[in-house]
Amino acid sequence: MNSRLIDTYNGMLNIEPVKRSRLVKIAINSPSPVLATQIANAHADAYIQQGFKLRTQASEEARKFLESKLAELRDRVEKSEKSLNDFRRDKGIISLDDKENIVVDRLADLNRRLTEAEADRIGFEAQARLIKSRQYDSLPAVIGNGLIQSLRGQIVQLEAEHAKLSEQYLPGYPRLAQVKAQLEESRARLGQQIKNVVEGINSGYLAAAGKERELKAQMDKQKSATFALKDASVEYSILAREANTNKSLYDSVLERFKQINIMAGIPPANVSILDRAEIPRQPSKPNKRLNLMLGALLGLMGGLGLALILEHLNNTLSTPEEVERYLGLPNLVVVPDFFSLPKNASKWKIPFSARSAPFDSKLCVPSKSPVTANLRFTLITEAYRKLRTSILYSRPGEPPKTILFTSSTAGEGKTISVANSAIMFAQLGYNCLVIDADLRRPSCHRALRVSNDRGLTDFLVGQEAALANVIKPTPIANLSVLNCGAVAPNPTELIASKKISRSVSISY
Known part of the structure; x- marks a missing residue:
């Protein structure tokens, strides 16, 4: 007989003695319940026949x-x-x-x-x-x-x-x-x-x-x-x-x-079968309920472990408190991401009542659209109003006259923040001048809708003698803009020149 067949049969067979008795339990593991029942009964019968042969020797x-x-x-x-x-x-x-x-x-x-x-x-x-x-x-x-x-x-x-x-x-x-x-x-x-x-x-x-x-x-x-x-x-x-x-x-x-x-020919009566094997109603393994519970437990533990690891590896600043703690600077306001807000007002709740008039789709300027269509920009307007208030109360005596907006990388919202902040101050009656000093990627003229034919670059290189010639008014009252003008090949040298300091002083 093939040894593999014998090993396979031994793997299926499980014989255990019943404790504190002279009984033994025969179990067969097989995908077929009928085959398992037949093999178990045949094994018990074969054992009795073998004992009969040994006793008749x-x-x-x-x-x-x-x-x-x-x-x-x-x-x-x-x-x-x-x-x-x-x-x-x-x-x-x-x-x-x-x-x-x-x-x-x-x-x-x-x-x-x-x-x-x-x-x-x-x-x-x-x-x-x-x-x-x-x-x-x-x-x-x-x-x-x-x-x-x-x-x-x-x-x-x-x-x-x-x-x-x-x-x-x-x-x-x-x-x-x-x-x-x-x-x-x-x-x-x-x-x-x-x-x-x-x-x-x-x-x-x-x-x-x-x-x-x-x-x-x-x-x-x-x-x-x-x-x-x-x-x-x-x-x-x-x-x-x-x-x-x-x-x-x-x-x-x-x-x-x-x-x-x-x-x-008379068989001995010292070995007998108490209970013959019957066809099982359900398989003995795998235990689906136990496996599902173990899988759920392992998944929960793995998810918790992964969350802890990701939290440990996360080195970003997520809250305003973390920004103040790590940078050592006060936090004036938190402005939500303009493009991440939902367009439909039914998908989110407004924490305050919209008391302002309709605004432009990108800037805090009046618009002909109904309030419900621009409801998400009401939050933007309120955020910049808070920024305006924070700047006015940031210094005792009088508020700062020169405010610099910058960012570490492009696309973080400096242009929109500069334009909206200027609009907020202009609405209070302050004369505001927006100077677009981004000589690589100027965009303030597009935000405030002025031409970019002449600007700061032309004044710094001497093509314009008077600064007033390059300052342009905007459609918004009390708000002017000093656009960039032509893109210079050496913006760093122009920004580091002494003429830029004089230009800021003249603008006062």
Whole structure:
């Protein structure tokens, strides 16, 4: 057989003894519930058959021994009967006188008794062989003993009840202790009964052997007396006795041989199946509920761990408090991302009432659109109003006259913040001038809707003598803009020049 098949079967098979009992549990793991049930039952049946074969080996040895003896005794019977008939023909003996008949009768009686003793001894000898091999269950006396069979059935029932109670109750349970005591008592009685039977067989064997020896001694003595009477009659008697002995012995051994053959076909009752395997209603594994719970637990733990790791690796500033703590500068206002606000007002809640007029789509300027269409920009307007208020109250005495807007990278909203802040101050009546000093990517002229033909770059390089010539008014009252103008190839040198400082001073 292929070793892989054996390994596969061993992987499917699981045999566990039931604690505190003589029971075993056979389990088969297979994708098919019908196949698993069939294999489990077949395995239990095969185990019983194997035990039956092992227990009948001793009976098979006794059967072979008696079979060889039968062949030998058959030859002896044939030879003895032939010798007797030849002697009768040669001597012409038909009958003997009374004395010889008495001697013959006595010899016949001894012969009969010796035959019985020898037959008993052979029978006990066969049983003694079974006892020597400790196969007590194959002894006829054990099999035919009703008390022993009753005790065995009682032990099987007590073992089953003890195993069932052991699974339900602790060792100190009264009924469990009572069943255990009954089980031990039944086992002790069974062992004692088997011991009594074995001792009886051994005693019977010794008695049969002694009786056989004694009868043989008497037989020899009687033979000597018979030889004195008449050689012919003695020889005749000997031949007749030998023929009868061989025939009786042959019949006795043949009967014993038949009994062993009958007992070999009777299975022993010490192994039985309490519960046969049935088709399971649901698979034993995998445990879906347990796997789902473990998966959910591992997912939760993994998610928490990942969140903690991401939180640990996050080095950005997320709240205004963090900005103030790490930069050491006061926070004037928090302006929401203009393009991240929802367009539909029904998707978010307004924390304050919209009291201002409609505004332009990008700047805080009046617009003809209805209030509901520009409701998200109301928050932007309120944010820049807070920025205006914070700047006005940022310095004691008077507010700052020059405000610089800058950022670390492009696209962070400097242009929109400059334009909206200027609009907020202009709405209070302050004269505001927006200077677009971003000489690389100027955009204030687009935000405030002025032309970019002449500007700061033209003044710094000397193409315009007066600063007032490059300052342009905007559609918003009190708001002017000094646009960038032409993009310079060297903006850094222009920004670092002294003329830019004078330009800012002139703008005051």
